[in-house]
Amino acid sequence: MTKPAENGMAEASASAILGQNAGPLSRAIGRLRGHSFAVANLLMAPTMLWLLLFLALPLGVILVYSFGGRGTYGDVIYGFSFDNYSRAFSPLWLPVILRSFGFAAIATLLTLAMGYPLAYFIAVYGGRRKNIYLILVMVPFWTSYLIRTYSWIVILRSQGVVNTLLQWANIIDQPLDLLNTPFSVILGLTYGFLPFMTLPLYASLEKLDKSLIEAAWDLGASRIWALLTVTIPLSIPGIIAGTLLVFIPAVGDFVTPDLLGGPDTLMIGNVIQQQFLAARDWAYGSALSFSLMAILLLGIFFYVRKVGTENLA
Amino acid sequence: MNDATPSTIEQSEDCAIRLEGVTKRFGDFTAVERIDLRIRRGEFFSLLGPSGCGKTTTLRMIAGFEEPSEGAILLDGVDVARLPPYRRNVNTVFQNYALFPHLNVEKNVGFGLKRKKLPKHEIAARVSDALRMVELGDRATYKPDQLSGGMQQRVALARALVNLPSVLLLDEPLGALDLKLRRQMQLELKHIHENVGITFIYVTHDQEEALTMSDRIAVMNMGTVEQVGSPEELYESPKSRFVAGFIGTSNFIESVVTWNATEGTISLGDGERVIIEVPEDGSRPGSVELSVRPEKIRLRESGEEVQSGQCMLRGTVRDVVYLGMTTQYSLHIPSLDRVFNVLEQNVEIASDQTLWVTGEEAYLTWHPSHNRMLPTSGA
Numbered sequence A: 001m002t003k004p005a006e007n008g009m010a011e012a013s014a015s016a017i018l019g020q021n022a023g024p025l026s027r028a029i030g031r032l033r034g035h036s037f038a039v040a041n042l043l044m045a046p047t048m049l050w051l052l053l054f055l056a057l058p059l060g061v062i063l064v065y066s067f068g069g070r071g072t073y074g075d076v077i078y079g080f081s082f083d084n085y086s087r088a089f090s091p092l093w094l095p096v097i098l099r100s101f102g103f104a105a106i107a108t109l110l111t112l113a114m115g116y117p118l119a120y121f122i123a124v125y126g127g128r129r130k131n132i133y134l135i136l137v138m139v140p141f142w143t144s145y146l147i148r149t150y151s152w153i154v155i156l157r158s159q160g161v162v163n164t165l166l167q168w169a170n171i172i173d174q175p176l177d178l179l180n181t182p183f184s185v186i187l188g189l190t191y192g193f194l195p196f197m198t199l200p201l202y203a204s205l206e207k208l209d210k211s212l213i214e215a216a217w218d219l220g221a222s223r224i225w226a227l228l229t230v231t232i233p234l235s236i237p238g239i240i241a242g243t244l245l246v247f248i249p250a251v252g253d254f255v256t257p258d259l260l261g262g263p264d265t266l267m268i269g270n271v272i273q274q275q276f277l278a279a280r281d282w283a284y285g286s287a288l289s290f291s292l293m294a295i296l297l298l299g300i301f302f303y304v305r306k307v308g309t310e311n312l313a
Numbered sequence B: 001m002n003d004a005t006p007s008t009i010e011q012s013e014d015c016a017i018r019l020e021g022v023t024k025r026f027g028d029f030t031a032v033e034r035i036d037l038r039i040r041r042g043e044f045f046s047l048l049g050p051s052g053c054g055k056t057t058t059l060r061m062i063a064g065f066e067e068p069s070e071g072a073i074l075l076d077g078v079d080v081a082r083l084p085p086y087r088r089n090v091n092t093v094f095q096n097y098a099l100f101p102h103l104n105v106e107k108n109v110g111f112g113l114k115r116k117k118l119p120k121h122e123i124a125a126r127v128s129d130a131l132r133m134v135e136l137g138d139r140a141t142y143k144p145d146q147l148s149g150g151m152q153q154r155v156a157l158a159r160a161l162v163n164l165p166s167v168l169l170l171d172e173p174l175g176a177l178d179l180k181l182r183r184q185m186q187l188e189l190k191h192i193h194e195n196v197g198i199t200f201i202y203v204t205h206d207q208e209e210a211l212t213m214s215d216r217i218a219v220m221n222m223g224t225v226e227q228v229g230s231p232e233e234l235y236e237s238p239k240s241r242f243v244a245g246f247i248g249t250s251n252f253i254e255s256v257v258t259w260n261a262t263e264g265t266i267s268l269g270d271g272e273r274v275i276i277e278v279p280e281d282g283s284r285p286g287s288v289e290l291s292v293r294p295e296k297i298r299l300r301e302s303g304e305e306v307q308s309g310q311c312m313l314r315g316t317v318r319d320v321v322y323l324g325m326t327t328q329y330s331l332h333i334p335s336l337d338r339v340f341n342v343l344e345q346n347v348e349i350a351s352d353q354t355l356w357v358t359g360e361e362a363y364l365t366w367h368p369s370h371n372r373m374l375p376t377s378g379a
Helices: A003-018 A024-034 A036-066 A083-088 A091-125 A127-142 A145-156 A161-168 A182-207 A210-218 A223-234 A236-252 A255-260 A268-277 A282-312 B006-014 B055-063 B105-115 B120-133 B149-161 B179-196 B207-213 B231-236 B241-246
Strands: B015-026 B029-040 B044-048 B070-075 B090-093 B167-171 B199-204 B216-221 B224-229 B251-256 B263-269 B272-277 B287-292 B298-300 B311-322 B326-333 B338-345 B361-366 B372-374
Touching: A036 A282, A083 A282, A091 A127, A091 A182, A091 A236, A091 A268, A091 A282, A127 A182, A145 A161, A145 A182, A145 A255, A182 A236, A182 A255, A210 A223, A210 B090, A223 A236, A236 A268, A236 A282, A255 A268, A268 A282, B015 B055, B015 B199, B029 B055, B029 B070, B029 B199, B029 B216, B029 B224, B044 B055, B044 B207, B055 B070, B055 B090, B055 B167, B055 B199, B090 B149, B105 B120, B105 B149, B120 B149, B149 B179, B179 B207, B199 B207, B207 B231, B216 B231, B216 B241, B224 B231, B224 B241, B241 B251, B241 B287, B241 B372, B251 B263, B251 B338, B272 B287, B298 B338, B311 B338, B326 B361
Parallel strands: B044 B199, B044 B216, B090 B167, B167 B199
Antiparallel strands: B015 B029, B015 B070, B216 B224, B251 B287, B263 B272, B272 B311, B287 B372, B298 B361, B311 B326, B311 B361, B326 B338
């Protein structure tokens, strides 16, 4: 690119930003500014289009599938029956569903228990190093979730890092069964989703006016009371966001139980995956997906209402 | 705490709070250096000074948000310097109010009482009393963000006072209000102080506010207390150049003095002179620094007769600022090579007298009793 062209571009964009000396683009923006509704639509358009194409449309397809049936060769036979749904809610899957919610709930609580102090530390004591800490929280994202989960196999298996160390230190004789247990699955979920908890918690704690905590102390509240009556209630939005961001994907997760789990850690995500891939019963898989989604939506609705109104009380 | 010597008991009778050699360092920076203060019970006491003078740090140490590096803070005779804020019987009105946004007015005000585990009906009664005192009885169920700045200010005041602290700390509480509301709140605060009889420690950088409201003021500068006194004492008898310049405005004269039996004289030739009364302690320093308040000086025309006992300087009018009740002049004094401020009452303007105009020559005269001798830097 030549120098004059660069200058020309810089000038054009500067005038567009400043709204001066209107070129066609800045005039167009100026017009849109006057019509905030049109601007709002324009700003949302790419995302709306994306969601429409890759969320709403596939969901529609799955909804249609879920009322159909399985053809001989794994194709979907369109129809309208609730057979798949009655099979989805059969007692057969009840333990799997309960286990999925249980694992996800434990993982959510563990990420909250670890993420809250971490987020509080960064927000209150981070000082100039805040950004470094935040980057450290996000560092795991630089590697694929799959690879990070695989690495837990290396750590947990019977000849893995943990067992070798413990045996070497003569703490144990036989390797512990760490892998392929509920423990390893919950560990994997907790590890994988911790940043999703920490970041929204940090965002809400960072906004918290620190003089409110001093005010609570000043009025006789000990550190723990100030935490319970001021800090935590005021960070409820962050807690809601964090728990939802962890719980929802954790319930439906299938990679972690697939890699770290065993025969007694089957989660609903595995079942759905099996229906789509192994059993090639897309109609049934669709019905299971939709059922899970309905249960989750209902749960979220009551959760947000309960926690949200407690916050307002 | 355990060594309650007779002297501390005696002092605790009239002192709500005492600071002894309190120092606060942040790393290499000394924010507050060896401060001693005695604040009487029921007093309206102000910490006044420019930003960065250490007044807020001092307040935060009394509140318990900062721990002194050295020294003792005696609250009702007991050293609380190392106690956390929730174990001191002091309450704070914060600069930005710091009202809990998730609690309504009633619950904000009742927060401290609830921590003291008082019975519910007593909390309710005291909260509604406190709200009535600040004239917000009808806003009990409002959230802080539904109230105006002035109302939030009063909620913050009620929230602190309802706990009946030994000392109420106020950290520039009116700073965020507009001028008119601030004047009104100053009077209200003063009124509330008289009614509740609690010791108030008030931090402000606004000298006018401090003068209006305080029984006594500690003027702070660079982490130390320059002078403690009533508003009159500070204004009429400043003990340092900083106080003389920070509280109101002052004109300064530094010069060598010749003393005789009854007075000292700074002779500037051509009839110009500054006469100095012998100080109370009888000292006759060879050179002095004096301050004179602008309103003590009269402007006279050259022909007018000046009594021999008066101080007199010749000056040229540089600026004239008409302020309604008064007119402020600045005059250049050639013999001192310095600009003096003079404040004249405009009582005579309605008659035949005219304002002085720029460029005119005038004589500045005042009575020697208006000279304030400041300790020189060498002393």
